[in-house]
Amino acid sequence: MGLSALFATCNSLASDVELTEKPREWQVWTGADASSNVWLLYSGVTSSPWSRMHEEGLKLRASGGYGEYTYSDRVPSSDPALDPRDREATFHAKTHYAEILVGYLMRFGELTAKAFVGPSIIGHDISPADTETVVIGDEIGLKGVLELWLNMGERGWGSLDMSFSSAHDTASARARTGYRIWPRLSLGVEAAVNVDAQGQCRMDVSSASGCKSAYDRETRLMDYGRAGGFVRYELERGELSLSVGALGDKFSRDGKTEISPYATVNWLTQF
Structure with missing residues (x-):
């Protein structure tokens, strides 16, 4: 439904905070993401039990x-015999997710790579019941995450975060590139794509299964994307970032892609 969006890009923490003399073995973060038809609040913690947070070693995340x-979507008539025409329906959904991941950090010169794997649960409670969607109810699956951070010269940097969970086949990818206009302040651009099992049905992905209606083949990958700019401020022990931009999503049969603004704020602290 385009919301998968938010699940993976929320956990992107592959920043390159400078090492200090005192080990900092915990990171805690919280944030919010909102657009015209969706909002999400999230939080999490990462532990580095046997090494500093930005040194090579085991990482634990929850x-x-x-x-x-x-x-909104067009659905078949509730009584085809009396009225065979399709009807427009509006749905309201509550969603939640949780995950526990085990990972490892490695450094390759200016490149920092983190990989995580573990169980995740994603739930969608939709009202009224949407008989045409495959993304509904709670589903438990295995999630994998890859986060890359690259220093480009003294002030430039880039990041790429990708994830996939077998829970509702939820996948996401986000790329960022930034430039430190001051030692602690970065400006940059970002682009992301987020899709789940229903999105795969709508795009007619060959590997998708369980698609329930003809309306599930009406979108392109870009309809589940977002692009914008961000500002990132590096705190003494963490960071604060704000992103704004536009995202696309399409549910109707008229061929029109809706464009909506989005905003994301994230705060991270380390100790």
């Missing part, structure tokens, strides 16, 4: 979130 979203 996170979760809750949000709501609305969407």
Whole structure:
């Protein structure tokens, strides 16, 4: 439904905070993401039990979130014999997710790579019941995450975060590139794509299964994307970031892609 969006890009923490003399073995973060028809609150914690947070070693992560979203779709008539025409329906959904991941950080010169794997649960409670969607109810699956951070010269940097969970086949990818206009302040651009099992049905992905209606083949990958700019301020022990931009999503049969603004704020602290 385009909300998968938010699940993976929320946990992107592959920043390159400078090492200090004192070990900092915990990171805690919280944030919010909102657009015209969806909002999500999330929080999480990462532990580095046997090394400093930005040194090579084992990392443990737990996170979760809750949000709501609305969407409209054309569905078959409730009584085809009396009225065979399709009808427009509006749905309201409550969603939640939680995950516990085990990972490892490695450094390759200016490149920092983190990989995580573990169980995740994603739930969508939709009202009224949407008989045409495959993304409904709670589903438990295995999640994998890859986060890359690259220093480009003294002030430039880039990041790429990708994840996939077998829970509702939820996948996401986000790329960022930034430039430190001051030692602690970065400006940059970002782009992301987020899709789940219903999105795969709508795009007619060959590997998608369980698609329930003809309306599930009406979108392109870009309809589940977002692009914008961000500002990132590096605190003494963490960071604060704000992103704004536009995202697309399409649920109707008229061929029109709706464009909506979005905003994301994230605060992270380390100790």
